[in-house]
Amino acid sequence: MATLNVGDFLNWSSFVAIVAALPIGLICGLLPGVGGVTMMALMLPFIATLDPLTGLCFLLAAHSIGYTGGSVTAVLFGIPGEPVNAAIVQDGYALTQAGQPGRAIAIAVIASGAGGLVGFVFLIAVLPLMRLLLPLIGSPETFMLALTGLVCASRIGGNNVVKGLAAAAFGLFLGTVGYQDSSGVPRFWFGIDNLLDGISLVPMVTGLFAGPELVAHAGGKYRLQSMELTGIGRQMLTGARDVLKRPMLVLRSALVGACVGTVPGIGGVAAPFLTYAWLKRDTGDDKIAGHVEGVLIPESSANAKEGGNLVPTLALGIPSGASMAVLMAAFVVFGIDPGPGFMRDHAALVGGFAFALAASNVLGAIMMLALVPLLVRIVTVPPPYLVPIVFAFATLGAIAVHGRAEDLVVAVIFAGIGVVMQRTGYNRACLVLGMVLAPLLEKYFDISVGAFGPLFFLRPISLILAAVIVLVIVGPSLAGRLRGARP
Amino acid sequence: MNARLEASVLLALGLGIPAALLVDAFVFHHGLAVIGFPLAIALVLEGLLVALAWQLHAGRGDRRPLGGEAAHEQAISPSGALWLAGGVAVVLVMGPRLGLSLFAGVFAWRHGARPWGSVLLAVGCWLAIEALTRYALGVSLPDFPLFGG
Numbered sequence: 001m002a003t004l005n006v007g008d009f010l011n012w013s014s015f016v017a018i019v020a021a022l023p024i025g026l027i028c029g030l031l032p033g034v035g036g037v038t039m040m041a042l043m044l045p046f047i048a049t050l051d052p053l054t055g056l057c058f059l060l061a062a063h064s065i066g067y068t069g070g071s072v073t074a075v076l077f078g079i080p081g082e083p084v085n086a087a088i089v090q091d092g093y094a095l096t097q098a099g100q101p102g103r104a105i106a107i108a109v110i111a112s113g114a115g116g117l118v119g120f121v122f123l124i125a126v127l128p129l130m131r132l133l134l135p136l137i138g139s140p141e142t143f144m145l146a147l148t149g150l151v152c153a154s155r156i157g158g159n160n161v162v163k164g165l166a167a168a169a170f171g172l173f174l175g176t177v178g179y180q181d182s183s184g185v186p187r188f189w190f191g192i193d194n195l196l197d198g199i200s201l202v203p204m205v206t207g208l209f210a211g212p213e214l215v216a217h218a219g220g221k222y223r224l225q226s227m228e229l230t231g232i233g234r235q236m237l238t239g240a241r242d243v244l245k246r247p248m249l250v251l252r253s254a255l256v257g258a259c260v261g262t263v264p265g266i267g268g269v270a271a272p273f274l275t276y277a278w279l280k281r282d283t284g285d286d287k288i289a290g291h292v293e294g295v296l297i298p299e300s301s302a303n304a305k306e307g308g309n310l311v312p313t314l315a316l317g318i319p320s321g322a323s324m325a326v327l328m329a330a331f332v333v334f335g336i337d338p339g340p341g342f343m344r345d346h347a348a349l350v351g352g353f354a355f356a357l358a359a360s361n362v363l364g365a366i367m368m369l370a371l372v373p374l375l376v377r378i379v380t381v382p383p384p385y386l387v388p389i390v391f392a393f394a395t396l397g398a399i400a401v402h403g404r405a406e407d408l409v410v411a412v413i414f415a416g417i418g419v420v421m422q423r424t425g426y427n428r429a430c431l432v433l434g435m436v437l438a439p440l441l442e443k444y445f446d447i448s449v450g451a452f453g454p455l456f457f458l459r460p461i462s463l464i465l466a467a468v469i470v471l472v473i474v475g476p477s478l479a480g481r482l483r484g485a486r487p
Numbered sequence: 488m489n490a491r492l493e494a495s496v497l498l499a500l501g502l503g504i505p506a507a508l509l510v511d512a513f514v515f516h517h518g519l520a521v522i523g524f525p526l527a528i529a530l531v532l533e534g535l536l537v538a539l540a541w542q543l544h545a546g547r548g549d550r551r552p553l554g555g556e557a558a559h560e561q562a563i564s565p566s567g568a569l570w571l572a573g574g575v576a577v578v579l580v581m582g583p584r585l586g587l588s589l590f591a592g593v594f595a596w597r598h599g600a601r602p603w604g605s606v607l608l609a610v611g612c613w614l615a616i617e618a619l620t621r622y623a624l625g626v627s628l629p630d631f632p633l634f635g636g
Contacts, residue, residue, distance in 0.1 A: 162538050166500075169532040173504060176525040185521045188507055211571075218594075219567025384598035385608055388591035391574055392612055399583055400620060405632035412575055424493045442524045 013051070014352055017058035018359050022367055025062030029069020029081050039066055040326040044333060052334040053352045059330055060353055061360035063323055064306055068112045068368060071299060072375055075104045077390055079210040083201060083436055084302055086429040087272035089209060091294025098291075101376040102232040106239025107292060108299045109368040111250055114243065115300030116361030118254035119261070119307025124354050126262070126311055127343070137263060140456040143444035144465035145263050146437050149270030151469045152277030153433045160425065161473060167426045171434020172441065174199055181443055194406050203398035203411040205432055210394040211415020212422045217387050232373045242292045249293065250300045257301030261308020271305035272298035273433055277472065307357060314342055314350055493543055501536045504529045570594060582630035584620075588613035 028039035040063055047055035070081020075092035088108065095104035137145075150172075154164025177188045178198030189195040243250060253275050260271040276298045313324040331337070336346060343350055381389070398411040421428050448456040457466055508529055511517050519526070574594070578586035592609030596602060620626045 162535055162542065166532060166535040166539060169528055169535060170500065172528045173525055173532060176528070180521055183521060185517065187517060187522060187525065188511055190510065214571055215567045217567065218570045219565070382600070384595040384600040385604070387598075388574075388587075388594045388608065388612070391571065391594075392587045392591060392616065395574075395578055395583060395587060396616065396620070399628060400626045403626055403628060405579055405582070405629050408575060408578060412572075415571075420492065420496060424489060424496055426496075438528075445524065 011053075013054045014057040014356065015359065017050070017054045018061040018356055019363065021058045021062035022065050022360065022364055025065035026069045026364075026367070026371075028062070029066035029071075030073055039063070040323060040330075044326070044330055047330065048333050052336060053349055055334065056327070056330060056349060057352050057356040059327060060306075060356045061364075063327075064116060064303065064357060064360040065364040065367075067302060067306075068109060068299075068364060071108045071112065071302075072105060072368075073393075074209075075108060075295070076101055076375070077210070078213045079390070079394060080205060083205050083432045084272060086205065086209065086432050087276055087298035087302065088295050089429065091291040095291045095295065100235055100238075102235030102372055103239040103242070104291075104295055105372050105375060106236040106369065107242050107295045109365050109372070110240055110243045111253075111296045111299040112303040113361045113365030114250050115254040115257060115302065115304035116306065116364075117358060118251060118300070119258050119304035120354055120358040120361070121307075122255070122258040122304065123307035123310055123357065126258075127315055127350070136461065138451075138459075139444045139447040140452055140459050141461045141465070142263060143441060143448050144457060144462045144469075145260075146270065146441050146444065148465045148468050148472075149260070149274040150430075150433060150437055150441075151472050153270075153273035153430050154277075154427065154472075163425060164427045164430050165473075167421065167428070167430035168434040171431040171436075172438045173434075174204075174431075175435040175438020176442065181439055182446055194404070194410075199435070200402065200407050200410055201432075201435065202401045203407040204414045204435070206394050206398045207411035207414030208418040208421075208428050208432065210390070211411070211418045214387065214391055214394065215415070215419060217383060217390070232376055236369070236372055243296060246293075246296060249296065253297045253300040254304035257304040258308035260301075261305030262311045270433065270437065271308070272302040273429065275301035303361065310353055310357070314353065490543065493539075497536050497540050497543070501533065501540075504532060579632060582632055583628045584613060584616050584630060587616060 024043075025039065040059055043059060043062060047058055050058070067082070067084065070085040071088055071092070072081075074080040074085045074089045075096055078089050078093040080086040080089055092104045092108065095101070095107075150168045151165070154161050154168050175198070177195055179186050179196060186196050256275040256278060257271040260274055276294065309324050313328065331342075336342070336349070394411070395408060398407050399405060401407070418428055420426075421431070452459070457463065508522060508526060511522050574586075574590040577590050580586065581589065588609045591612040592605045595608050596605035600608070616628075620628050
């Protein structure tokens with residue numbers, strides 16, 4: 001990497017771009033379906049007139065804060081802005097229902113900011129090394145890692161791992177609907193044209209999570225209406241204390257998130273789920289402590305993964321997820337060639353990205369904390385006004401991505417599935433993760449079998465991951481039996 | 488109630504997924520190269536469903552919803568479902584701009600909001616959707632989609 005002066009990337013225009021991106025990213029993040037990738041894609045034409053460093057800093061900062069915006073709706077209404085936000089729905093929304101939305105959002109914002117900073121440090125520390133290490137992770141390892149993420153996610157929210165695995169497998173099956181990547185043959189479309197491209201993810205997530213809540217709220221079972229939001233400041237302080245009391249947990253979650261984020265293909269979505277399943281402690285009777293960890297772990301992991309995501313994107317020109325693919329499209333818009341030569345030729349941009357990541361996390365956390373008292377007031381809006389507003393948000397989120405009214409039907413179907421899953425204790429987040437990972441699993445499975453044969457998993461890293469999968473599935477029950485057998 | 492619902496879920500998945508595979512194999516003539524991966528998933532899923540059925544039968548099934556989900560489980564209300572179904576139908580007929588505004592106004596009015604408040608909400612909703620979609624995001628939303636609009 002070429003020698004880099006701080007002045008090359010630390011300039012006013014990129015700083016102003018980052019500050020301007022924060023409110024835009026937050027608003028987009030608050031709208032289900034508009035956050036993240038969609039928002040980056042929508043902003044591309046606007047930034048094309050800026051200089052590359054300013055424009056790309058804008059995109060990265062908006063993307064970074066957009067994720068936190070999606071967490072706010074997940075915490076307040078149980079509606080994740082993006083699939084990746086689904087990891088905190090259960091515990092974040094439970095805290096809101098316990099009358100502590102300020103605490104939940106403060107935990108989410110501070111953990112997210114801290115995770116983002118760890119991601120920044122990870123990025124500048126690992127980037128030079130990654131070009132040596134990444135080639136060790138081939139298709140078999142990527143397949144096994146995706147499988148590990150899926151199995152780990154099955155432990156989220158309860159002890160019935162079979163139900164978690166069944167939800168994940170059902171998600172995988174749904175993910176195979178539409179054109180097969182390798183052959184281009186459409187599967188399970190049954191003559192319905194809209195299924196040729198697969199089931200739309202955003203309407204599906206919106207219906208799955210927003211549907212059950214809206215049905216309950218519209219029927220007058222609105223539990224939040226009588227909530228007295230007193231002492232928001234005190235709640236925020238408690239939330240800040242919750243994070244500060246667990247510095248090592250934040251650090252570990254962020255490091256796991258950043259490491260998983262480096263894996264091309266799966267790092268974008270699986271990181272918070274995997275970290276949650278790995279690090280969440282059995283909190284026994286103390287449910288609040290469990291919910292605190294359930295918000296803290298995925299949040300710090302999810303924002304740290306942004307640093308991890310940038311590593312393969314910048315080092316090798318391999319996007320680690322959809323958002324990084326859009327970022328690479330922005331490179332092309334600016335006439336920059338993304339690839340292994342990027343770090344050598346555009347050192348100032350690499351520094352700018354790291355700076356944008358750190359600055360957007362610090363400034364974003366400050367802005368979000370200032371807005372917490374306002375954001376939590378949303379839940380006290382009387383139900384006759386709030387329900388149609390949330391319904392409008394969810395409907396627009398479902399429709400706006402492709403501008404198709406048919407997507408609303410998809411959202412309605414998944415709202416029904418969401419209601420049933422909620423009533424019977426199946427994990428909805430597992431379903432989403434399964435659907436997201438299905439094409440990748442199939443692709444890497446095909447490549448692995450083609451290149452290494454059916455015993456492709458007998459490679460060192462793959463074997464370790466297979467052992468992790470077995471441990472995640474049988475470990476807790478085995479430990480329980482051992483504890484029970486002990487005199 | 489939950490046990491019966493759980494049994495229905497197991498039955499629906501247990502029969503629905505093999506049915507989808509059979510249709511794809513025999514009606515659309517897809518071979519193992521195309522549906523091999525979903526077939527493998529289906530086999531795993533069927534195995535898991537058998538395990539769940541066994542749990543349910545043995546009375547060791549997790550009859551209550553899982554901890555995290557149970558923590559914020561809301562009672563399902565038929566009237567709420569009917570209201571939302573009506574909202575979806577209005578949006579499908581009139582499009583999101585008009586449909587959502589109309590739904591917002593009527594819902595608020597029928598649930599105890601003052602008439603002027605309901606009208607204000609409907610107008611505000613229409614303006615917000617218009618500003619957000621047309622000007623901020625540049626997304627074109629269909630009006631009267633069911634009639635080809």
